[in-house]
Amino acid sequence: MADDYPFKETVRDRSSRARTGVLTTRHGELETPLFLPVGTKASVKAVGGDELGSTGSISLIANAFLLSMKPGVEIIENAGGLHEFMSWEGGIFTDSGGFQMIREGFLEKVTDEGIRFRSPYDGQRVMMTPELCRDIQLGLGSDVAMALDVCPPHDAGEDEVKEAVRLTINWARRFQPGPSTDGQLRFGIVQGGLDRGHRKECLDKILEVPFDGLAIGGLSIGEPKDVMFRVLDDLVPHMPDTHSRYLMGVGSPEDIIRSVERGVDIFDSVFPTRNARHRTLFTPNGKVNVRPSTFRNDPGAVQEDCPCMLCRKYSKSYLSHLFDVQEPLAWRLASLHNITFIQQVIKNMKMAIKEDRFSIWKEEFLRSYLSGGG
């Protein structure tokens, strides 16, 4: 059975749990560590599927819940699936969207059956069950579908965490009653709050379900960073090497690197694109803010050696101007840069792991990046 897993570890770092691997999907082999830009509504904000590949991205993640509301699964099925619909030939993960349903004010009630919520678009009542969640993602035709889970807030009490774990496990069994046979991979999600015991219990039960990979939910939602890393330190060693490990909602370059060090393979986050739209750009010397005082009269590139469209063709001065006069081109160029930056970090990190110098690379990168000298 283990030989059937779609994930293969390729190189393991000797001084940490960092590793490289390959996740085989119906849209190609996705090398890990892997960062997924977020295209919630079937568009990575301000960036087209036609140019996402230029950032070094090989897969993205969309939100099944929101897409099922608008434009609706049928429309996307008629288009030939999400890849055709958004003109993207790389990998596509779909998140169940349980997190959005619970957090963004649409929720009416969570029951054993599922999540009852009101559509943010037309106010209609919908019951999202694990079965419906699976069917939606099957209809969308993503390469990797995420289970429906319950994600309690980071400061939830003991009872709330236990109930979330209970529902997450029950729903996982209903979401994936047998092994995937249709080419779509399905990942289970481990909840359990910040408690080692609940996490371990949830992991053990999720491992009994024939998922193709594992995700870690309920982190990076407001808890202190050291607490998040402590949870990873406790949890990841119990996760089998045969499963790729996806830490949902992370994140920043430094959090990604420190999570890879702890054995995580896959990441997604709006961090690069949201920062970009708010004038914050990543550079090897740290984040920089596109301030008129520093950018306005600088004809140099944001980052000299960066292969992105912004840095190859445009100056700091021009980008500053575009933000100042609120031209939408600013969002596109800044987003292309930040996604490219993260993908360059991923690429360099993979090379460092393969060349047995991950720790040195990590120290060097973080020393420069966190110096904030940029």
Add this chain to the structure above:
Amino acid sequence: MADDYPFKETVRDRSSRARTGVLTTRHGELETPLFLPVGTKASVKAVGGDELGSTGSISLIANAFLLSMKPGVEIIENAGGLHEFMSWEGGIFTDSGGFQMIREGFLEKVTDEGIRFRSPYDGQRVMMTPELCRDIQLGLGSDVAMALDVCPPHDAGEDEVKEAVRLTINWARRFQPGPSTDGQLRFGIVQGGLDRGHRKECLDKILEVPFDGLAIGGLSIGEPKDVMFRVLDDLVPHMPDTHSRYLMGVGSPEDIIRSVERGVDIFDSVFPTRNARHRTLFTPNGKVNVRPSTFRNDPGAVQEDCPCMLCRKYSKSYLSHLFDVQEPLAWRLASLHNITFIQQVIKNMKMAIKEDRFSIWKEEFLRSYLSGGG
């Protein structure tokens, strides 16, 4: 002297005043008829200089007045000029911006000296003289600079039109006291409202100034279309063949074609990009509105034979979705399409003129386009 003009007529239609020609600028030979997308603030809205060439555009127009306020001429000079600043290697026209100063509520007073206005950005008082207007455009480094003129409203009275003509002529002489010698071309602007006599008088006086080309201002600002064409019918035959003729602010495919028929060579307009952002797309069968009722479930291209990014890679269905969920990618794709459409019209029209079938081509295009069947 006539041999020195930067414009050469190449082919003249036998049944109308339509013609092809070449305007030689320091950024290449611009074939006419020529359509300039508008990049008011040094960005064609939602479209980067890196992809404007893909629409078939070979030149654009920016607004010297607004750019002189923000980011300021010095910043653009430091960048190496407007071409470098916005990463655009094609031609660049700059409009004086007199129209914006007068129309958009910044105006304080028009005197013999120039236009006194308040900066829309910081409220500072500025006196825009013809000399300053020339110096700004020289600093921006555009290929073609437009004179400072006074453009009265289409329903202005006799006195207002006469005063506008008087100032436009005086300012033209101050703007261009001798022939251009620095590689930048300078165009004079003919005002005169809707009156044949005032137009002719203004043209005669403007022709005494050693401009490199001629523009027609004060049209397409609210007057009926047949009145605009009547003015062109009266005015253009008096314009020498040695000067390229630029009709400012036009426009729609049908207005461009009908103006080419009357001898106009050059056009600029926000029409394609503004329509695009408001969900209106051009097709050979007329304008179509991206309505959910017709687009939502249509996996076909907006226009099957269109070479633009939207039509090559994306469906009607996806575009409709992007507009519905307000993704900024919608503006970019729709703008790329509409600019490409206009440039295809220009390209086909040039070919028709060269092959002595302009009238037939025009009839066929307009029959289909104005049928509104799209």
